[in-house]
Amino acid sequence: MVPDADQSQLAAAADIARDVLLRDAAATDAVIALGLAAQIENRVDAARTAFHYAERLSRRELQTQLWAIVDLAGQGDIPGVIRQYDIALRTAPGAASERLFPALSSVLSDPQVRRLLVERLGRDPAWRDRFLGYAARDGEDPEAAQQLFTALDRAHVPVPEPAKVGLISSLIAADKWDSAWSYYQTLHPQANRASSQDPDFRYRPKYRSLFDWVPVAQSGIAATIGSGGDGGVFTFSTPPGVGGTVLRQMEVLPPGEYVVEGVSERIDQPDVSRPYWQLSCYHGSELGRVELPNSDRNGGRFSGRFMVPEDCPAQVLTLVTRASDDIAGVEGQIAHVQIRPAGE
Incomplete structure (x- = not known):
């Protein structure tokens, strides 16, 4: 039996199946063949009888x-x-x-x-x-x-x-x-759409969604979230001459003006190789950047502003490192970071 079997093929298959069943009444394949032949010929009751018998067999x-x-x-x-x-x-x-x-x-x-x-x-x-x-x-x-x-x-x-x-x-x-x-x-009932999530890196699940902090470790880049201070800390390092995204989180911020603020540690780079925060529309253009100062300035605190337009329903916040010629590469930590509506 094949899907496009003609009447002579169906008749031959049915004859073989009946002969097999006379020799072995428990031959399930033969019962199924009879059921399929009956179904193709639109003999529904006969098909049901055959398939119900086949199911009782196995x-x-x-x-x-x-x-x-x-x-x-x-x-x-x-x-x-x-x-x-x-x-x-x-x-x-x-x-x-x-x-x-x-x-x-x-x-x-x-x-x-x-x-x-x-x-x-x-x-x-x-x-x-x-x-x-x-x-x-x-x-x-x-x-x-x-x-x-x-x-x-x-x-x-x-x-x-x-x-x-x-x-x-x-x-x-x-x-x-x-x-x-x-x-x-x-x-996560405590999640707030109008801000980024987990500002102190306390949440460390085994499986992370795109709305959580997602470390990006690739091309020699190390990026981890671990314990530190009163909550957690994000630690990153890149080898000389290598830069790129080390951390990201997806947002669904409503249109409006937002502030990003936080605290860094162990960042000590010249202007040309300092990391920066970038907010972009998920499928579109960059909305802005906020460069991180060296951590020995103002206690490592940083802040900046972004404007989310009406035609940008979803965004991605990323921490991006720049390539450095320093033999030690680029390293640092983020102890706190959050986007919130301006004025709050």
Whole structure:
């Protein structure tokens, strides 16, 4: 049997299948062949009889499970579809997930599907975390995945941290700024949209979202967040002749004027190689820079101003180092930094 089999091929396959079943009544492949032949010929009752028998013989036959899903969906039996998905994903996890995760994630916008899926995932099936990771990163509708994750949270069904962070990234990649921020705020209720987050580097999660401080270590650049003072501290160093971004955080600041202020440590560079803070629109132009003075001036305190225009719904705050000819390269620490509305 092949997808474009003609009537003579179908008849031959059915004859072979019947002959096999006369020799071995438990030959699942033969039963499936009869079921597919009946389905192609639009003999739905005969197809159901064959596939139900195949399922009784073995629940590990993916073709049987796939047929059952399609048949139940055709009857509008959504609870049955979700139940059958669960059976398929538990009995043939590898092959089934490749076929079924895309289909299941594509219908998450349906409230009934989400409700039933929350109930099923609340039973902790073995495929739960893998599916949530897929829905977060590879699903076609990240906002529907967000609705599912929110419903799971309300039902006290755990969602893996990598999936939460992955969902935020997917929402941002789809330019769903408000949805991304809304979901981030459910994870961090204290977060304030009108300012940057975690000014003292206290938050050190295993998985960081784009709304958190993200150190950038590459091309010989060292960048870490660790303990220091009353909170934390960001430490960076670059080798001679190397510069670039060492720290970033995404913002969704409303339009208006903002102040960036903070405290640096261990920065001692000539003017041409001092690091600077840069605020840019996420998909667009630079909004401004604030150069860091050497840390022996004014206790390392720095400040500057940025203006966020109406057509810039999302921004990125970055700390950028310049290349230096000094044999020691460039190094320093940031003990505190925050963007806040001007006048507050």
